[in-house]
Amino acid sequence: MNTTSAAVAGAVTFLWIGMVLAISFVEAPLKFRAPGVTIPVGLGIGRIVFRTLNRIEIALASVIVVTVAVGDPRTGIVVLVCVVAALLAVQLAVVRRRLNRRSDRVLAGEQLPRSRGHVYYVGFEIAKVIALTALGVSLATA
Template sequence: MKSKVEQPLALICTFTWIGFICSISFMEAWLKFRAPGVTLPIGLGIGRLVFAALNKVEWVFAVAILISNIRTVRKIKISPFYVIVVLILILQTVWLLPALDSRALLYIEAKPVPPSSMHLYFAIAEGIKFVLLLVFGIRLFKLERA
């Protein structure tokens, strides 16, 4: 058996997207606060910039994967794994990131910030997105008999 990839662009975008999630959400997000001299307000300011940029990059990947699917598959057949990832991305874009951004601004301005589970929701969403993208990426490989 040899491996055949029908959608190389989708495959590249999927695994690059996974790399972004791992490097930013699972490493940078908490490591920056361990660096000498990085206060909570500075770390939150960095986080706001990084996660806003990541969100834009994720949309580029999502659109590129969709375009790859449309160009290579005669009938549009969208993976449910991809659909759920895009739904999570929409949720993050319109609800979680704006809410977290508002909270970060309150901290930066030294204003009181009420308790919230937003970070937990975001972390769970990132974990689910990671797993779904991994499954989606693996399923992009098709085995065919040599």
């Protein structure tokens, strides 16, 4: 892989990892510990934060796909890019969509039992961080 493409894709990959770690594993859980933050307020904030994060993730994924595509990549890098893109696509199209429908109901005042949807979302975040880390290391050694 050419060094410029590998460097750009690697930098974007590690930026993406940092954003996911900071928002999904630090900001999101801590938000509900703040005094006066109710479930509806936390959900409202979370929807805005995660909508923005997901849009940025789509942009970062696009940059990675383009820079890797023009960089004459090894097969392993292409596979990792596809894995990361697939994880993001399923997370947004399936898991996040279900969470949005549920949060709509909660914000409308419905009392619902605890959901496992967030567990699935976190599972995808963990898988995505692992795949992104593997991709970043592969790009750094390309």
